[in-house]
Amino acid sequence: MSHSMLGPIAIVGGGPCGLTLARLLETAGFDYVVFERDATAKPTPRFQGGTLDLHPETGQEALRQAGLSAEFEKLARRDATTMTVQDSQGNLRTTFGETRDAPEIDRLQLRTMLLDSIPAHRIRWGKSLRSVEKNSKESSDPSNWVLRFSDDTTESGFSLIVGSDGAWSKVRQIITPAKPQYSGKIFIEGRLSLDNPVYNAALEMVGAGNSLAIGAEQSLVVQQMADRSYRVYMGLVAPENIARPGGELDLTDMGKARAAMLAPGGHFDNWAPELRAFVEAAEGPWRAWPLYRMDPDVFLPVTGTEDRDLGRWFSSPGVALLGDAAHISIPNGEGVNQAMYDALVLFESISREVGADARLESDETRKAALGRAVVAYEAEMLPRALEHLLHSIEDEGMFWGEDAAARLVQMFNKMAKQSHQDV
Structure with missing residues (x-):
């Protein structure tokens, strides 16, 4: 059934959640357009992510509702669910997750699969959003919002604007002045190709899954990709600027950066030799990944207009946020799943309010229906986002503590015991 009378829905950002929403809208005949900052669908040197x-109940369910389960299963690595956990000396080594229903897929594979499910004319490439402005200050009509892009073009006249434009979302500024806060943690990413001298050691320790080694203020994650290479993530408690030019881990000088990791007094100086070897052999160029999160207070109930200065959430007619644009948190395995579930909940709200109702004959009634859809979406998403953020902050305290490895092993053992009792 076609819903073309509604006018286009603008989706700003072509990551997993934006493309999931686009695919869902496509299956139901809604009019939409995706604005993506990448110049083309071809992968660029810009970070495309590791494996997810x-x-x-969340990511897989969104794909099922989008009719993509079969395509997903062709790519899903169901043999890659294991996680090996150990401390910085290689002790307490334990493996978990062999039977989890949480298959891995490369972020780039997921994006390509979603792109292939959407007609090419639905995506505008090379559209990096610079700002969102109103044509008329008096009107709350979403069609009055103007999208201004870095190529000096503008777009307007949308029935709904969806911000899926990531951590530094420009669309978010319509709803809240709040910005992500630096968590005090950063990952430095390197790679191990198949001919790397420590590749076989990674294969033996990690296999097809993931490995997590944890120290007091460091962590080391090694995860296998679809092409059987490995990503290496060196986690640090460190200043936000540590990897910038002139910083201790200046990534424009790989010799300096590697020495800061491994030399006497370096971040991984006292780690077990077999773990240090992955840092020493990690191929460049290394990439910095500072970890940011939203303040949970953003999602507390609004009590008055004075709260806007405090960075609270003020809903705006005809505007919705998904994924990191709404509730970025530091990684805990839930981010992309929550983002894709956002897309599903918003789509279901739109479908429920708009549906096939013949009464939606005028622009006003159609826009009102979309307004109700956003209200319903936020009613579900906001408390879920708050819970997700609080849980990720709790995980942060566990993963970066003095006895992190021991506590993590204890937690996984408790979960495994509970799982056996439930069977």
Whole structure:
């Protein structure tokens, strides 16, 4: 059924959640357009992400509703669900997750699969959003919002604007002045190709899954990709600027950066030799990944207009946020799953309010229906986002503590015991 009378829905950002929403809208005949900052669908040197584990109730469910389960299963690595956990000396080594329904898929594979499910004319490439402005200050009509792009073009006249434009979302500024806060943690990413001298050691330790080694203020994650290479993530408690030019880990000088990791007094100086070897052999160019999160207070109930200065959430007619644009948190395995579930909840709200109702004959009634859809979406998403953020902050305290490895092993053992009792 066609819903073309509604006018286009603008989706700003072509990551997993934006493309999931686009695919869902496509299946239901809604008019939409995706604005993506990449110049083309071809992968660019810009970071495309590592590997993701999709959970049955969230990420996998969104793909099922989008009619993509079969395509997903062709790519899903169901043999890659294991996680090996150990401390910085290689002790307490334990493996978990062999039976989890959380198969891995490369972020780039997921994006390509979603792109292939959407007609090419639905995506405008090379559209990096610079700002969102109103044509008329008096009107709350979403069609009055103007999208201004870095190529000096503008777009307007939309029935709904969806911000899926990531951590530094420009669309978010319509709803809240709040910005992500630096968590005090950063990952430095390197790679191990198949001919790397420590590749076989990674294969033996990690296999097809993931490995997490944890020290007091460092962590080391090694994860296998679809092409059987490995990503290496060196986690640090460190200043935000540590990897910038002139910083201790200046990534424009790989010799300096590697020495800061491994030399006497370096971040991984006292780690076990077999773990240090992955840092020493990690291929460049290394990439910095500072970890940011939203302040949970953003999602507390609004009590008055004075709260806007405090960075609270003020809903705006005809505007919705998905994924990191709404509730970025530091990684805990839930981010992309929550983002894709956002897309599903918003789509279901739109479908429920608009549906096939013949009464939606005028622009006003159609826009009102979309307004109700956003209200319903936020009613579900905001408390879920708050819970997700609080849980990720709790995980942060566990993963970066003095006895992190021991506590993590204890937690996983408790979960495994509970799982056996439930069977």
